[in-house]
Amino acid sequence: MKRSLFDRLATWDNFLALLALATLAFALLRVPNFATGFNISQAIAGVSERALIVLPMVLLIIAREIDLSVASILALTSVLFGIMVEAGWPLPAAIALTLAGGALCGAFNGLLVTRLGLPSLVVTLGTMAMYRGIGYIILGSGSVNDFPDSVTDFGIDTLGDSPIPWTILPFLALAPVFVFVLQASATGRRIYALGGNPSVALYAGVRTARIRFGLFVVSGLVCAVAGLVFTARLANARANNALGLELDVITIALLGGISVFGGRGRLTGVFWALLLIATLRNVLGLSQIGGDAQGTVIGLLLILSLLLSNLIQSALAAIHARRSIPETGDHDGGGPPAPSTASPAE
């Protein structure tokens, strides 16, 4: 059946794109101090780590898995990098070992999930506490905050005179790779197949265990990159870094139209969700709204957008069904109002 033009336009991606661009346009035109180089660069820098981590998270959720340990891997790799720098290791070695540490954390998650057949929700809930715990064991409540200038400059500076912060570059480099893998490669098709119906994918010859293991390793590796970015941006390595970040990342993925049940969703939608949330948080901040209220607004946004998408879908379904409901003219007459039983005021 050929889809009409309207149907093809009425996608979640386009809806989010409109919402994000409307928010951005509103901010540019109506929010004082939004359209300054400093503000734009800070708004972008503020989502550097979330943007990175959401990439592997989307692949995992599509494959019917989840990684709750992402923020803890970020914290642990941040701690590892910190102590290596403190011990005076050369930067390239410290960075390489940090990345290896992240990949190792991811591999451990992947092993437990694929070899022992445990649900990833449970496994990563455990490692979420464990990895951060290791960070606390290594550094205790202390922190490392003496980094070479090259690291802190990367965390703070922008590209030349533009408002693009260095910290977003790892994301800009990785995003096309993830888009290509998920939406244009055989691996991507296998990930969708695996999430859509694991047993069918298995019988069709997809090496499901290998893909899932690989996804967890990639997730760990990207979290290590995010750990380096975070450490540079805050000039600070400590075990309680990025507390609660995993939920922010999952929120962005779900708002971006990734199905909780796996097998559906695209990265483009997630990029719009990132833009929307970054803009919204920044605008709320500029409007002098505190952190608690900001969280409420973003939670409401998620709920409302899901409701709206359901409404639109059912409306479309109704149009397709070509069901013309005859007007009956018969309306439901309300009964008389119940007598008030207020007690006389004394």
Next chain:
Amino acid sequence: MKAISRTGAAFAALLLASLLGSTGALAQTCKSGPATVGFLPKLDTDPYFQVAKTGADEAQGEIGGTVIQQAPSQATAEAQIEFINNLVSQKVDVIAISGNDANAVAPALKRAAKQGVRVVSYDSDVAASARSLFLNQAKGDSLAEMMLESLGQLTNYDGDFAILSSTPTATNQNAWIDFIKARLKEPKYAKLNLVQVAYGQESEQINQQQALALVQAFPNLKGIIIPAGIGLPAAARALEQSGALGKIKLTGLAPATLIKKYIQNGTVQDIWWNVKDLGYLTYQAAQALAQCKITGKEGETFKAGRLGEYKVGANGEVVLGPAQIVTPKNVDEFKF
């Protein structure tokens, strides 16, 4: 269809490209009149900072200017950095911050200074290189001294005690704990034995759990020092319900009004100061700084309205005044 997405992306890229606003530095200028002061507490929901703001509002009513107060929903440096940048974008003249982490917020504050914003810290200091002034509610050493002294009074200077702090990274609390540990070596406190330092993470629930856990883990526990405004009332309630309060005495830092009934029955003591005055003093100091009446050098003096004249001490520290041990005798003097 991806058409909208594509044009949208192009449009967004254009918007960003058109915003080639320079992110260069701006010099700090001296304000000729009252300035805008952005207060950045540790946490959005902490009543302590709400009360401090009433003091800032009072001072603002007297000398003009503007008070903005915004805070994150998590007591972390990362969350505060976003708000530092927000305040800079709003073009405030002075940021008054109570740091969640002395060093991690420093780079963002230094960048704020490059954008022409002056920085003072209050309640909880940040790295000295990242601010001009620190408005301290009381000398840290004297607070730690008083807490230990208060614990001694409650336990006859004898027995096991624990410390239930706020977060493992809290600058103030860590300094106090170090001071207390050092002081324990003195003959006066020789019989007091610190068994554990636990953390309540600025959360009522975690404080309650930790307080009960300490009682379970150390049967000979005589007292707990809780240097955290959220922790002391929460722990007092939890121990009261479990029946351990009284056998175990509490002391620490918290708004006196929140634990008044426990102070009155002698099971809890408190070290406290006038929180409203801290906000008042911070606002006055921020205005003096913005108008170049002071720069943060040792020995400078400025007038802080009804509180009188203050002197800037070493490292740009201004001390509000001595704190007090709150006992049944003086509990009625405290309005927060």
